[in-house]
Amino acid sequence: MRASADALASFAVFADHLNFTRAAEELRISQPALHVKVRKLAESLGRPLYRRDGRKLVLTADGEAVARFARDHDERLAHFLSEFAGAAQARPVVLAAGQGAYLYLLGDTIRTMLTDQPTRLRLINCDHRQMLAAVRSGRAHVGVSVLDVLPDDLSVAELATFPQVLIVPTTHRLARRRSVTLRDLAGESLVVPPAHRPQRVLLEQGLRSASADWTVAVEAEGWPLITHFVTLGVGLAIVNGCVPVPRGFTAKPVTDLPSVTYHVVHQPEAVNDPRVATLLSHFPW
Structure with a gap:
């Protein structure tokens, strides 16, 4: 051979x-x-x-x-x-993650790494499937994403967990509630991810189980665009609890949707690499 x-x-x-x-x-x-x-x-x-x-x-x-x-x-x-x-x-350490992780979790980590060693960090922006493929193939040393199924061939650790929340105007009928259920969304128009995205599938299944009739206000890719449509009055939206709430709006936990956990993955032996160990030490554990 x-x-x-x-x-x-x-x-x-x-x-x-x-x-x-x-x-x-x-x-x-x-x-x-x-x-x-x-x-x-x-x-x-x-x-x-x-x-x-x-x-x-x-x-x-x-x-x-x-x-x-x-x-x-x-x-x-x-x-x-x-x-x-x-x-x-110095060889760079490569981090693969999605938009949500970069926007709401990893900003300080990236800023610190670039300040301490500007040439030692390279970033890949990708979805969770691409992230796992990048870590498995060695294209990335570390990956961060929300995972539906935890891989058994990689080291996995929880980074942060957030509830799923409904963003509503402070003047909305649900704004005074401490929390809401999917049944409370009956009759509402929602800003949702495109069809077949994991969050969309979960949401549709939950609303169907709750017998809540609803309509699609607009489909949007990514939390920033979804929340932007909400601020324009297009509809309400359910987002991860790490997403900043716009001024004039409030976030209510949705009690019958599971919390969302971001995981860190890497090859089991990766922690022996000082570059990887340094990157992991800057994560917001």
């Missing part, structure tokens, strides 16, 4: 894009040549490294492991060569 450094480096680039055309362009080789490199690497290892899922390519578990090894190998080699040349530079 043999795997050349060139094949590993090429596969790491392919794993970043999961697209042969874009990866070949970055490597400045032809697409057929990249196909051959990836195919021969898989053949030499005796395992499929990626599969087709509909119109997308996804890494297999073995592909994630190879990509992680390839990136680590490339990183160590680059560090050795720069150190050998007398120009060693």
Whole structure:
């Protein structure tokens, strides 16, 4: 079993894009040549490294492991060569998270890291599925997201938990309540995430169980746009409790919706890396 450094480096680039055309362009080789490199690497290892899922390519578990090894190998080699040349530079630690985590949880962490060591932090903005793939493949060292199912192949820790809350104007009929139920939303128009998003699915299931008739005021992607529509009077919205409440509005816990927990994930051995340990020490535990 043999795997050349060139094949590993090429596969790491392919794993970043999961697209042969874009990866070949970055490597400045032809697409057929990249196909051959990836195919021969898989053949030499005796395992499929990626599969087709509909119109997308996804890494297999073995592909994630190879990509992680390839990136680590490339990183160590680059560090050795720069150190050998007398120009060693600190390698960056990579954090993958979604919009909510960056906006409402990780601001101080990022600010501190950039102040202490400006070149030692790189950020990836992605959803929870992309975050898990990035950590598994070694593209990111640490990930933060709300997770419906906790992965058993990664180290997972709770970062923060928030109730789901209804944002309403202080003049609204529900504003005087200490908390609300989904049944209380009968007849209301709601600003909601696009169909099939996890929060939308959970909300629809809960409202259906509560026999609450409601209407979609507008679909919006991301908490900032959702709350903006609420301030415009388009409708009410249920958001995570970490989302700031606009002036003139109030947030009421929704008692029959579960709390939302943000989790931190990383490879089990990642804590042995001083860069990762430093990043984790700045998290708002």
